[in-house]
């Protein structure tokens with residue numbers, strides 16, 4: 001498998017905190033990579049480095065290279081806005097825009113491309129909602145407020161909003177941690193579907209979820225990448241003792 | 253053991269707990285506000301009675317204000333107050349929202365903090381100081397520079413015609429604008445700061461630029477709060493007395509031109525009450541006060557209605 005995103009000696013500092021320490025990973029194209037590790041080990045920080053979200057945080061400093069295909073997204077002259085349109089992100093807590101309808105939420109990001117025809121927008125909205133399996137549930141009330149949806153529906157709406165922009169990579173930071181088991185299952189099925197078209201990187205605290213949805217798993221501890229490999233291997237015969245302790249729940 | 257339980261029960265039944273006292277005191281305070289408002293209304297109505305009896309509804313439509321002939325009509329004052337406040341708000345709102353956006357979204361943190369404290373400072377300056385500045389600096393500048401320029405380039409509009417005295421409706425509008433900008437700015441700033449990070453990040457992650465993020469996530473989320481800020485500014489503008497009295501010219505005339513002097517409701521009360529020439533004159537001034545109170549209450553009610561209808565959407569957002 002060829003890699004879609006490649007971290008090359010990635011370091012992130014927040015003031016005096018060295019949150020991510022010299023990380024190298026290849027994220028293969030059209031696959032799901034899970035990032036696991038105890039709380040505070042830097043999973044979110046790595047993920048947010050990949051779409052330059054740290055640009056918004058005063059005091060955050062990112063060094064090293066992150067290659068998307070062959071461009072260094074931190075390279076000189078690279079526009080972070082253009083990068084974020086190729087690398088979408090889904091957050092832990094569903095965050096639809098509360099002042100907008102379901103329809104407007106889905107089209108919000110795509111609209112930034114500029115003027116579009118009405119039927120073009122309709123089509124984007126329908127296909128995005130179809131893809132997240134939300135269309136049948138909301139097709140009769142596209143104009144109602146997005147906050148009327150349940151938490152799980154809102155999260156699928158946020159995923160629809162992200163894929164409507166047609167990114168190449170989707171980052172997900174514990175996308176199902178605020179959801180009930182049924183919604184979680186739907187999101188997991190969705191991830192399985194999405195990987196045909198997208199490269200997905202997902203942070204999760206749920207070992208079973210990582211084992212179920214991912215092809216590759218990366219284990220982090222205290223800001224360092226301890227081990228990264230094919231999911232089946234990581235969960236059955238990891239190379240490192242720390243990894244084994246963590247996935248079997250024997251972590252000190 | 254049973255003693256303890258008994259005394260406990262007694263306390264609950266007699267309701268002498270701290271909670272009860274606290275509740276009683278707060279209810280009393282809350283109620284007293286209503287009582288004070290009612291007393292004020294009653295007092296104003298009874299003091300206005302001579303005027304209400306003599307002029308009735310014509311008081312609000314009458315154009316004359318003549319203490320010698322005992323002819324009193326309040327329309328020029330209503331016009332002066334409403335127009336000066338509304339125009340001031342129209343000018344102040346974009347300025348204030350822009351300033352608040354600069355402070356919260358654009359300026360580096362230090363500069364933003366400095367600008368914010370400057371704004372709070374401006375909000376704390378007594379209005380008579382604004383009035384002095386208005387008389388000594390703004391009106392001469394209007395008379396010598398701004399008004400001739402406006403007349404030259406926009407003089408074809410009825411709003412910029414007539415002789416330039418300096419003191420004018422225009423001066424009143426400008427001084428009010430300067431006075432309400434800090435209030436609207438500082439409230440809007442708080443509203444913008446309360447927009448959750450998750451909303452901003454949602455927009456940024458979709459590939460929005462900073463300005464697109466503001467338009468997509470920040471302003472819609474804060475719009476009812478910003479509206480509240482504007483309404484508070486309007487309340488302040490319509491009740492403002494001192495500074496406006498000093499620059500608006502105090503001439504009860506209705507004119508389309510912003511260059512002509514005007515008069516506001518608070519100004520006429522402040523200017524004439526001490527030397528009211530007759531009981532009817534005082535009653536007429538009281539009547540203007542009553543109108544001002546009613547207008548203020550109506551503005552507040554409208555604002556509440558608007559906020560309520562807008563926040564129904566946002567409340568669903570907050571519930572999450």
Ligand SMILES: Nc1ncnc2c1ncn2[C@@H]1O[C@H](COP(=O)(O)OP(=O)(O)OP(=O)(O)O)[C@@H](O)[C@H]1O
Pocket residue numbers: 014017019037038039040041042043044045046057
């Ligand atoms: N904005 C920030 N400012 C300062 N320190 C930060 C910031 N964000 C993260 N950190 C620090 O970086 C380290 C890694 O945080 P991160 O959020 O990446 O952990 P995580 O692995 O995602 O944890 P969790 O599983 O709890 O979400 C922590 O020590 C945290 O305190």
Ligand SMILES: [Mg+2]
Pocket residue numbers: 043044045173
């Ligand atoms: Mg995290």
